[in-house]
Amino acid sequence: MKISRRNVLKGLATAGVAATAASLPVAADAREGYQVQADDVGMLFDSTLCVGCRACQTACKVRNKLVTDTRETQGGVYDAPLDLNGNTKNVIKIAQDGSATTYMKMQCMHCVDPACISVCMAGALHKVAGGITAYNAATCVGCRYCQIGCPFNVPKYEWQKSLPIAEDPKIVKCELCRHDQRGPACCEVCPRGAVIYGKRADLLKEAQRRVKASPGKYAEDRVYGEIDGGGTNVFYLSPADVSFKALGLPTLPREPLPALSENVQHTTYTLGIAPIALFTALTVVQLRNRGKGEQGHKEEK
Amino acid sequence: MTDIGSDMIAELETKGVSRRDFIKVCTMAAGAVGLPAWAGEKMAENVEKGRKPSVIWLHFQECTGCTESLLRTSHPDLGSLILDLISVDYHETLAAAAGYQVEAALEKAAHDNKGKYVLVVEGAIPEKDNGIYCRVGGKTAVETVKKYAADAAAVIAIGSCASWGGVPSASPNPTGAVGVGKVLGKTVLTLPGCPANPYNLLGTVLQFATFGTLPKLDEKGRPEFAYKRVIHDDCPRRAHFDNGRFAKQFGDAGHREGWCLYQLGCKGPQTHANCSLLDFCEVPGAWPIGIGHPCVGCTEEGIVFNVPIHTNLPIPNPTAPMAYPGVGPAQGGVGAVAAGVAGLAIGAAIGAGFVASKKLSKDEGK
Numbered sequence: 290m291k292i293s294r295r296n297v298l299k300g301l302a303t304a305g306v307a308a309t310a311a312s313l314p315v316a317a318d319a320r321e322g323y324q325v326q327a328d329d330v331g332m333l334f335d336s337t338l339c340v341g342c343r344a345c346q347t348a349c350k351v352r353n354k355l356v357t358d359t360r361e362t363q364g365g366v367y368d369a370p371l372d373l374n375g376n377t378k379n380v381i382k383i384a385q386d387g388s389a390t391t392y393m394k395m396q397c398m399h400c401v402d403p404a405c406i407s408v409c410m411a412g413a414l415h416k417v418a419g420g421i422t423a424y425n426a427a428t429c430v431g432c433r434y435c436q437i438g439c440p441f442n443v444p445k446y447e448w449q450k451s452l453p454i455a456e457d458p459k460i461v462k463c464e465l466c467r468h469d470q471r472g473p474a475c476c477e478v479c480p481r482g483a484v485i486y487g488k489r490a491d492l493l494k495e496a497q498r499r500v501k502a503s504p505g506k507y508a509e510d511r512v513y514g515e516i517d518g519g520g521t522n523v524f525y526l527s528p529a530d531v532s533f534k535a536l537g538l539p540t541l542p543r544e545p546l547p548a549l550s551e552n553v554q555h556t557t558y559t560l561g562i563a564p565i566a567l568f569t570a571l572t573v574v575q576l577r578n579r580g581k582g583e584q585g586h587k588e589e590k
Numbered sequence: 591m592t593d594i595g596s597d598m599i600a601e602l603e604t605k606g607v608s609r610r611d612f613i614k615v616c617t618m619a620a621g622a623v624g625l626p627a628w629a630g631e632k633m634a635e636n637v638e639k640g641r642k643p644s645v646i647w648l649h650f651q652e653c654t655g656c657t658e659s660l661l662r663t664s665h666p667d668l669g670s671l672i673l674d675l676i677s678v679d680y681h682e683t684l685a686a687a688a689g690y691q692v693e694a695a696l697e698k699a700a701h702d703n704k705g706k707y708v709l710v711v712e713g714a715i716p717e718k719d720n721g722i723y724c725r726v727g728g729k730t731a732v733e734t735v736k737k738y739a740a741d742a743a744a745v746i747a748i749g750s751c752a753s754w755g756g757v758p759s760a761s762p763n764p765t766g767a768v769g770v771g772k773v774l775g776k777t778v779l780t781l782p783g784c785p786a787n788p789y790n791l792l793g794t795v796l797q798f799a800t801f802g803t804l805p806k807l808d809e810k811g812r813p814e815f816a817y818k819r820v821i822h823d824d825c826p827r828r829a830h831f832d833n834g835r836f837a838k839q840f841g842d843a844g845h846r847e848g849w850c851l852y853q854l855g856c857k858g859p860q861t862h863a864n865c866s867l868l869d870f871c872e873v874p875g876a877w878p879i880g881i882g883h884p885c886v887g888c889t890e891e892g893i894v895f896n897v898p899i900h901t902n903l904p905i906p907n908p909t910a911p912m913a914y915p916g917v918g919p920a921q922g923g924v925g926a927v928a929a930g931v932a933g934l935a936i937g938a939a940i941g942a943g944f945v946a947s948k949k950l951s952k953d954e955g956k
Contacts, residue, residue, distance in 0.1 A: 340859075340905040341914065342852070344834025371915040383914035390907075393917050480836045480853035481902060537917035 320552055322402040322545050329420030329489040331522030332476060333496050334394045336536060338483035341381055341392040345475030345484060349379040352466055352474035375447035378463040379475055382537060387530035393537050394484055397422060397443045397463035399522035405435035405444055407547030420522050421467050426459045435460060440518060440539050440546060489522050496524050505529055513538050519545025619666040619675060624793055624815060633800050637674060643799045644699055644707040646738060647681040650724050650731040651758040651767055652713030655785035656749040657683050662871045663788045676799055693727045700738055708798060709742035711735060711770045714751040714758040718766025735773055744804060745770060745778040748791055750888060753780035760895035771811060779804060780811040784888035787870050790816045821858035821885050824866045851879060855900035857887030
């Protein structure tokens with residue numbers, strides 16, 4: 290048999306299929322994911338109450354000592370970030386699907402079982418007390434896997450800094466103001482109580498109470514974040530005519546996102562399944578080609 | 591009142607008021623209500639020619655607050671307004687006469703100035719049970735207003751009561767109180783407010799007196815010069831709103847600093863009025879927000895007496911001075927240069943692959 294590209298690929302594919310097949314039967318619950326703790330904290334954002342004043346955006350910048358993200362709008366310069374970015378941990382966006390203008394507050398969702406923690410190779414992103422997804426710049430290597438992994442597009446990299454050691458760019462995202470005794474700044478300043486801070490369990494109860502109290506007022510008559518993507522610590526309520534998707538919240542399965550990916554990834558390496566399969570395949574190819582190779586040598590002489 | 595006519599200014603001069611002083615009064619009046627300065631001269635001219643508009647002022651379900659405010663104006667002061675600039679022929683609060691005598695004056699004024707007088711209505715009109723809840727001179731309010739509105743050159747409803755019902759129409763509205771426009775079945779010039787800023791009335795009346803025209807009105811009959819914008823748009827505390835600085839409680843640090851009162855229940859974002867632009871009776875800061883209290887929306891139907899004073903309302907129009915980003919990640923489009931570079935890279939890769947494969951097949955052929 291020739292060492293053709295085709296044969297090598299065949300071997301690789303066989304190995305891959307074997308490894309994957311070996312890992313798939315393992316049920317999702319085999320993985321020990323993060324669970325909701327009793328003292329977990331979170332936020333509830335009710336977009337039917339938000340008036341888009343952006344007090345939360347300003348307060349967040351002040352409390353977290355973030356520089357302004359100026360751009361020119363309508364002839365004047367304002368701190369008006371277009372999205373979460375290296376200077377913005379909280380941003381108000383607009384959804385114009387419904388009958389009225391609906392505002393959307395974007396910040397980290399503090400998932401119960403976060404994808405960003407799952408993909409973080411250095412443990413820079415980790416869970417702390419209260420179920421907060423925290424970030425430790427000291428161990429971060431700047432790989433930005435978390436940016437790709439997050440289904441909500443939350444972690445942002447300081448692209449404006451380019452020198453790795455001198456400027457030391459970091460990942461920037463909301464950490465529920467865990468550095469401050471007073472709780473999140475955004476919830477403190479909101480003039481309408483559109484975003485409130487509290488224990489996850491209490492907030493869920495309150496959100497469900499609101500949905501129950503006025504049927505037909507809220508999208509899907511449910512609270513986003515209760516089960517979505519394994520649940521989040523930040524809940525959302527949307528008006529009936531603005532779907533969660535239109536509000537910028539992705540449709541996620543019930544299982545935490547890391548459940549499937551980690552199962553596949555981890556199982557392929559348990560007991561060395563993947564390397565064994567790979568090297569077996571390569572050995573087979575090599576052995577089959579051995580004789581031919583020697584013949585070739587003779588011909589050259 | 592008798593028509594003084596052309597010798598009016600001469601008569602004033604005998605009282606020690608110079609012509610110059612009188613024109614000053616007119617110009618001041620014009621200035622105070624936003625008419626051009628030369629309108630003052632025109633006003634004086636009209637007065638000289640004896641063309642003072644006759645005003646009939648009716649009171650129904652009200653507290654006389656609008657009249658009381660008018661009594662406290664100073665540019666022009668009430669005296670020169672009702673004696674020199676316009677001719678108030680019937681006003682229950684100001685008339686010295688009473689009873690049959692004053693009713694006769696009303697009849698006479700309406701008859702003599704048929705089709706030329708201005709009818710000002712203060713107070714709501716109860717319609718329930720054939721209007722028996724408000725009678726003046728033996729006639730119900732509904733009858734009276736219909737009778738005198740028929741021959742009026744202009745009907746002006748002053749105050750929230752006359753405009754749309756005001757306090758008397760608050761739930762459960764036992765007397766079926768409504769505004770003038772509702773009774774007459776047409777849009778009249780309304781000057782809502784509780785009380786209305788008298789200068790909005792003066793501006794309207796003096797414009798009518800001088801030019802015979804009424805200011806531009808919106809669909810609710812409110813003059814646009816006063817009611818086109820909401821309080822929130824011209825609020826002296828607006829900068830605090832834009833920066834997210836809200837007073838949380840009466841008397842807290844932010845409140846003492848003069849921060850935005852939205853969280854305390856300010857109705858400014860939905861209330862159309864010019865309170866911040868035209869001081870009430872020329873006393874600077876004499877309005878709710880000026881003294882550190884949220885606006886209660888006294889001009890706005892459905893807000894005042896309907897929504898609790900310290901409940902805040904949504905903001906109907908996006909109020910920030912800029913556009914908001916849309917939901918969904920911010921994505922730049924593909925620029926022409928970027929597309930070119932990418933194309934070059936892809937082309938190079940394909941070319942390299944082709945060359946490499948040719949080399950391979952050559953080697954195999956050996």
